[in-house]
Amino acid sequence: MSNWADLTNGERIKHLRGSDLTQQGLADVAGLSLALVQKAEQGRGELSVGSLLKLAHALNTDVSVILGQQAPRRGTNRDTRAALRRLSDAVHESALGDWEGIAEPSTLTELSAAHDRICAAYWRGDYAELSELVAKVLLEGSRRYGQVTGRESEQLGAILASTYQFASSAAILLGQRDLALSALTSARRLAQDSGDVVLSALLESTLSWIHLRSAKVPRAIAVAERAAMQIEPSFSKASRPRLLAYGRLMISAAVASSRSGDAVSADDYLSQAHAAAARLGRDEALYGTHFGPTAANTEAVGIAVALGNYGKALSLASRTELPSSMPKLARNRYKLDVALAQCAAGLHDQAGDTLVEVGLDAPEWVRHQALPGVIGKRLAKVSTARVRRIGELIGVPLIV
Template sequence: MSQPTTGEHLARLRRQTGLTQEQLAEQSGISVEVIRKLEQGARKAARLETLHALARALRVPTTALLGNTAEAAARAEPDHRPLSLAEIRRAVAPVRGLTGAALTTPASNPPPSDVLRARLRATDRAYQANDYASALAELPSLVLDVRTAVDLATDEDEPAANVLLARTLHLTGNLLIQLRAGDLAQTAFADALQAARRSGDQVVAATVIQGMCWLLMRQGRIAEAAELAVSTADQVEPRFSRAAPAELAAWGWLLLGAAASYARNNEPDTAAELVDAAAAAAVRMGERDPGGEHLMMVGGFDAGRVQMQRVENAAVAGDAGRALGLSASVPPGPTPVGSSWQRHRLDVAWAYAAQRQYGEATGVLLELRELAPAWLRHQRYARDIVKLISERRRRAMSAELADLASLVGYPL
């Protein structure tokens, strides 16, 4: 059962006190419009100061108004921070006292491991489908349950439990990157890597490193991302003659991450060499499946993803014509790792806009709005493309472009 929203708590408590929305507005100093929007669900989050004023008027603790604000984070509402991430923050970075014990009390008897794995798969599917609100609502309890499972695991079961924890925290870190919570994502990745090391599973550890490289690039730490990806790829480089598909995929993803970093560091030749090496891994892997248990990054590596990286490298280099030419060889999507395909389509949209093909560029953005609005509104790259189109085209902004500008936060 989903947790009630802040607006649902507010409406229930207001009715219990016998106040109308207008009377609550008068007593709290908060506008009727804000109260109405919260209760109707038009707004999913409010500032802490707003909730405090409402709580004073209702004579309840402020925490009584706190509810599920996952949708506010997914929609990037202006007031969603920091309350919308409070639950995931408690799970990823719990407060600890003098003894080192966490203040958050975990479940004494977590669900069986097969149930936890099924929950992780379902949450991963929600994330890949750009349903960030559902993923964010599920992950806090899942992280806490899996942590407890690790604590209670027998020596025999401990490696598998740590694999599950590493994957859960990896997914959490990926989601937090999308929600622009980089510092919290870094904590999730650090704990995921520790769990992967305890498990002894090198493939899982390598995929966590790839997530860390993605975060480093988002933080502008390009040289560190490149060094981390290359050094890890050297450590886990598989023997092609007997490598398992998951090993090839994990190595290939690291090479693509390194290529993305070198492309952004204005080293296109090195980036091209790394993509060529990743292509060899994709060819060797062929149609073999890395396995259903390998979630997120591993399952999305193939020749098509390698070609997307070639397009990205061309876009980073500012070569719009080459980017469009290379994109013709990318298989139609979406792909298992939805964000990779969507990022590729943004490269295509940029290339069209750079070539002054504004209708085509807008068309790609509209496709993404239809496919992944929650993802698109978090993409600064999309905002830059809308800006490029709006500043260069001579005609007045169309209604469709205006809607896109509103979605991605570009001021009209």
């Protein structure tokens, strides 16, 4: 494909539509005429702002992508677009109170059970189920939230905030920054209303991650550091939730510092994370956020990779055991770091094997990661044919 900015608006719309959506299908989803879509792709005439917005929504992208101001994310198929559309509708309609159910909304117990399923779906990379459950919890939960008071209101507010957080995390993984920020804005308001300071801190770790994914590294560090200072525990008598949140925030700051090449700060933050993990003594999860010795050890490998210390990364990896309870996506994100270190160390066959493991284990998730392409380019210097085979095997084009 040519440079994205060099294409015409029509060529960009056609590329975003892909082969699995017809022009008529795009017209139906966007609420536009077939003739308008055809003219748009042929570059005949200027699109109105309204038509651009409708096309961007139907294609689950931003107007800036259609206009060539930023490139699209790779590998978005029909199922992923449908999941993103459900997430977007749920986030915005729930904030507006637009649920139109004919029966009573689900109970707190039912919504709590659905939230647990959202957590499981997110960590195995099942965005179709995730989006369906998020829509249920946000739309029905928001309606019930306005009907209850006291302790039930606090509990329901925490469930809704955490659900918005999952929607935000999924959106940023799938390249939808604006949707991620919208969801997180609703989450922060609910967490504050519930009075749960730990949940509020965990939301800030997500905000730090969004800034990092958006290449706003200083902001990512500042957000994590500020939130950590507000919840910093006394290690001798800290509650386990505070230790978990503090450790996760220190990981966020360490990762962001490593991306800017600041090894000293990264090591300082990482040492604090290891201290919190040691105090916990075991891996734990709260509101779907995982932290403990495993997270501290695996993130240390990724930080070493980001700093270019590949030998150290492989040495740490050789001493790191992955428990069966480790979430699938966390495990595979760690393996991508290991594959990059193997590649840099000249262990090309091992790097290729690791990349195949990840692609087969999390096929939908891996399409939205940048590292497979980086690893593929490096491996292609040794064997283009093998990289093509790996790409075909895992369903990700590693060589353009």
